[in-house]
Amino acid sequence: MRKIQLPSGASFPALGQGTWKMGESEKDRRAEVSALRLGLDLGMTLIDTAEMYADGGAEEVVGEAIAGRRGEVFLVSKVLPSNASRDGTVKAAERSLERLKTDRLDLYLLHWRGSYPLAETLAGFDDLMRAGKIASFGVSNFDVADLEEWSALAGGAACQTNQVLYNLKQRGTEFDLLPWQAKRRMPLMAYSPLEIGLLSKSAGLQRVARRHGATPAQVALAFVLRDPHVFTVAKASKPEHLRQNRAAADIRLGPDDLNDLNQASPPPHKKTPLAMA
Numbered sequence: 001m002r003k004i005q006l007p008s009g010a011s012f013p014a015l016g017q018g019t020w021k022m023g024e025s026e027k028d029r030r031a032e033v034s035a036l037r038l039g040l041d042l043g044m045t046l047i048d049t050a051e052m053y054a055d056g057g058a059e060e061v062v063g064e065a066i067a068g069r070r071g072e073v074f075l076v077s078k079v080l081p082s083n084a085s086r087d088g089t090v091k092a093a094e095r096s097l098e099r100l101k102t103d104r105l106d107l108y109l110l111h112w113r114g115s116y117p118l119a120e121t122l123a124g125f126d127d128l129m130r131a132g133k134i135a136s137f138g139v140s141n142f143d144v145a146d147l148e149e150w151s152a153l154a155g156g157a158a159c160q161t162n163q164v165l166y167n168l169k170q171r172g173t174e175f176d177l178l179p180w181q182a183k184r185r186m187p188l189m190a191y192s193p194l195e196i197g198l199l200s201k202s203a204g205l206q207r208v209a210r211r212h213g214a215t216p217a218q219v220a221l222a223f224v225l226r227d228p229h230v231f232t233v234a235k236a237s238k239p240e241h242l243r244q245n246r247a248a249a250d251i252r253l254g255p256d257d258l259n260d261l262n263q264a265s266p267p268p269h270k271k272t273p274l275a276m277a
């Protein structure tokens with residue numbers, strides 16, 4: 001699978017696993033843990049979680065799934081904006097580490113911008129890095145103006161990524177955010193790559209799927225992964241979905257495919273405000 005390299009030099013496969021909606025129900029827990037483990041077996045070793053998901057429940061599921069396999073995983077979690085003061089960020093990360101049953105996060109993100117000054121959160125990230133509790137930091141749901149503000153802070157340029165909504169239906173980031181990040185060699189971490197809804201019925205997408213003997217969802221993943229500056233996390237709890245997603249990372253889209261997809265969902269021609277899930 002194609003690998004992505006962060007500015008820190010850390011490198012891992014460009015398709016990973018999401019965990020939103022995991023940990024919500026005890027009865028699904030065993031299936032969710034095995035799904036994440038199957039994903040690791042298939043090489044999707046990037047795992048994205050957050051303290052917000054099921055109020056820490058998703059982090060507990062991840063903790064169980066990576067037990068004994070921590071060394072294989074590039075582990076990402078996120079601090080809620082309401083906890084993102086300097087001290088609150090440190091405490092939130094410590095709680096996440098406990099639930100994840102590990103002593104270090106590979107990447108820690110601010111989930112979205114809230115009311116604490118960005119410099120406060122950055123100071124919290126610095127404290128955590130100095131203490132060896134996180135290896136690197138980044139942001140999420142930041143548009144260009146927010147990224148410019150963050151990068152201008154002392155130490156802010158060490159931001160590793162910006163995790164944003166990007167999929168075949170939501171292409172607004174292609175206009176300015178993606179080029180902004182690519183120019184600075186800060187890869188974009190796409191979330192909800194499969195949220196394409198009714199678009200999956202469009203003739204263009206169906207044609208591409210037929211051409212590759214793939215499903216529309218696989219084409220949607222291949223579309224996001226076609227850009228060398230993008231990596232992504234897809235959430236899957238069904239084993240067949242995990243296998244299909246891993247296979248989608250090997251689909252290479254050609255010019256005919258991109259023409260069909262551009263017709264089904266045209267690229268942006270002007271700035272649009274960043275959409276959020």
Ligand SMILES: NC(=O)c1ccc[n+]([C@@H]2O[C@H](COP(=O)([O-])OP(=O)(O)OC[C@H]3O[C@@H](n4cnc5c(N)ncnc54)[C@H](OP(=O)(O)O)[C@@H]3O)[C@@H](O)[C@H]2O)c1
Pocket residue numbers: 017018019020021048049111140141163164190191192193194195215217218233234235236237238240241242244245277
């Ligand atoms: N930073 C943020 O604000 C933010 C916001 C949203 C998401 N995220 C992160 O990004 C991750 C991914 O986004 P997401 O969970 O919103 O959506 P997603 O990964 O685009 O889609 C997940 C849905 O697609 C289904 N699915 C998975 N593989 C499939 C396949 N091959 N064919 C058909 N359906 C398939 C899953 O079903 P099953 O589970 O039944 O297999 C699930 O219902 C999240 O889990 C989270 O880690 C971050």
